Amino acid sequence: MSGKxxxxxxxxxxxxxxxxxxxxxxxKGATGAAILCYASGVDEAEAVRETVAILKQADLAPLxxxxxxxxxxxxxxxxxIGPEERALMDRALEENAVIxxxxxxxxxx
Numbered sequence: 661m662s663g664k665x666x667x668x669x670x671x672x673x674x675x676x677x678x679x680x681x682x683x684x685x686x687x688k689g690a691t692g693a694a695i696l697c698y699a700s701g702v703d704e705a706e707a708v709r710e711t712v713a714i715l716k717q718a719d720l721a722p723l724x725x726x727x728x729x730x731x732x733x734x735x736x737x738x739x740x741i742g743p744e745e746r747a748l749m750d751r752a753l754e755e756n757a758v759i760x761x762x763x764x765x766x767x768x769x
Contacts, residue, residue: 667702667703668702669700669701669702669753669756670700670701670702670703670730670731670753671698671699671700671707671730671731671749671750671752671753672698672699672700672701672704672707672708672727672728672729672730673696673697673698673727673728673729673730673734673749674696674697674698674699674707674708674711674725674726674727674728675694675695675696675697675725675726675728676694676695676697676711676712676715676722676724676725676726677692677693677694677695677722677723677724677725677726678692678693678694678695678715678720678721678722678723679691679692679721679723680692680721681719681720681721682719683719684718684719684720684721685718685719686765687765689767690765690766690767691766691767691768692721692723692765692766693720693763693764693765693766694763694764694766695715695720695760695762695763695764696760696761696762696763697711697758697759697760697761698748698749698751698752698758698759698761699711699752699757699758699759700752700753700755700756700757700758704727704729707727707758708725708727710758711725711758712725714758731746731749745761748761
C-alpha cells in the first residue's frame, strides 16, 4: 500500500474582507474591501490558506474569510451560477490558482 492517496482538487468560492494597508491599491477614502475569489484546494481550509497568502503578497490585509463551498455544494443550496462564473472556476482548477473575480471597496457613509 502506497502512502496517502492524492485527493482531487476542487474549487471553493470565498469572500474575503480586507482592511487598509499601505500600498494596498484600494481607492482613496476606502475603509477596506470585499473580494470574491475562486480558489483551488484539496479542501476548503487549504483554499483559504492559499487565498490569504496570495492576498498578503499583494499587500492586502485579509481580516475575514467566508467560504461558500464548491460548485456542487453551491448548486445544492440553489445558487444560480452563470457561464462566466463557471469559466472562472474552471480556470482556477486548471491553473491550480486563486482567481479574484470581483473587488468591492467599502466606504464610510
